Amino acid sequence: MTALTAPHQRHRVGRAVTGTGYHLFSGTLALAFLVPIVWVTLNSFKTTREANQSPPTWIPQEWSLENYSKLADYGSGIGVYVWNSLVLSLLVVAGTVVVTVLAGYGFARYKFRGKSLLFGATLLILMVPYATILIPLFMVMSWLGLTNTIIGLALVQIMFHLPFGVFLMRNSFESIPKELEEAALVDGCGTLQAFWHISLPLVTPGIVTVALFGFIASWNEFLAPLIFLSGENSYTLPIMLVNLSSGQYGEVDYGALQAGVVIAIVPVLLLYLFLQRYYVSGLVNGALRG
Incomplete structure (x- = not known):
């Protein structure tokens, strides 16, 4: 029984390692695409002064719809x-x-x-x-x-x-x-x-x-x-x-x-x-x- 179960256990461990590596890589890749979207979304709710300041802030200090109201009047x-x-x-x-x-x-x-x-x-x-x-x-x-x-x-x-x-x-x-x-x-x-x-x-x-x-x-x-x-x-x-x-x-x-x-x-x-x-x-x- 031991001789039969050892290869099976190694196979299961190998599959677990492969699966973990796959999910880590996929999660990292998804995060790399998600971070810019989150960043842009948060910046859109900042005031004009805060959105243009340097260094930038992650979380808006003051939540505002000022930028969206500007778009309503921009051009047409x-x-x-x-x-x-x-x-x-x-x-x-x-x-x-x-x-x-x-x-x-x-x-x-x-x-x-x-x-x-x-x-x-x-x-x-x-x-x-x-x-x-x-x-x-x-x-x-x-x-x-x-x-x-x-x-x-x-x-x-x-x-x-x-x-x-x-x-x-x-x-x-x-x-x-x-x-x-x-x-x-x-x-x-x-x-x-x-x-x-x-x-x-x-x-x-x-x-x-x-x-x-x-x-x-x-x-x-x-x-x-x-x-x-x-x-x-x-x-x-x-x-x-x-x-x-x-x-x-x-x-x-x-x-x-x-x-x-x-x-x-x-x-x-x-x-x-x-x-x-x-x-x-x-x-x-x-x-x-x-």
């Missing part, structure tokens, strides 16, 4: 910039999900001439730095009369999200056995009904992943809005934060800036926490098949 008002970012993100999510779901289903279920070539050409877009084609896109959008509009900017953002989304959705649909749809067709469903009632619910994690990627990327995007938007009332939240950080005569109001950062963080953080279980499984399912 923080509400306008948040609304523009929200509308842009929702348009990008809606357009990206519709196109990538249909394209991914087509690549996964149908055979047609040039299928592999078309799919490869779609993925090649990922290799093109999007900043290099923003100026030609601006000229096209100007010709179409879509510059300085949220819709025009959303179309540009959707185009850049398509390659990854199509790749992920194709793999998600390919992970579903075709026999499920064939059984639905035998039972009297049409092709569209089988797609809607059978395949689509099973790729929900992939859809959520594409939507989450689109929302976060468009919410945080700075370069494209900087080029395509020129009116104060059409600016998004990242543009407002950069203008706020530059300040008048180079002076930076760190309290107001960090209050704006908190406002920018909250929607993305809540969305990720709410959808993270779909997000993780969607990435796994989309990466298993190539």
Whole structure:
């Protein structure tokens, strides 16, 4: 018995050490990401004088909403910039999900001439730095009369999200056995009904992943809005934060800036926490098949 239990005990000890090391590393990494968020949040509730003082303080000596009230009066008002970012993100999510779901289903279920070539050409877009084609896109959008509009900017953002989304959705649909749809067709469903009632619910994690990627990327995007938007009332939240950080005569109001950062963080953080279980499984399912 002793000879049999000794290797088993060593195995258990090894697993315990490995697990402890893993959790320590994960906890340290999580703390490294969490500390700046806590720091910014605390600073946003300081008075202007305390937020700009050196050396800085960790806990506000006087809790204040002064910085948030400043944002309400800055430029067109923080509400306008948040609304523009929200509308842009929702348009990008809606357009990206519709196109990538249909394209991914087509690549996964149908055979047609040039299928592999078309799919490869779609993925090649990922290799093109999007900043290099923003100026030609601006000229096209100007010709179409879509510059300085949220819709025009959303179309540009959707185009850049398509390659990854199509790749992920194709793999998600390919992970579903075709026999499920064939059984639905035998039972009297049409092709569209089988797609809607059978395949689509099973790729929900992939859809959520594409939507989450689109929302976060468009919410945080700075370069494209900087080029395509020129009116104060059409600016998004990242543009407002950069203008706020530059300040008048180079002076930076760190309290107001960090209050704006908190406002920018909250929607993305809540969305990720709410959808993270779909997000993780969607990435796994989309990466298993190539």
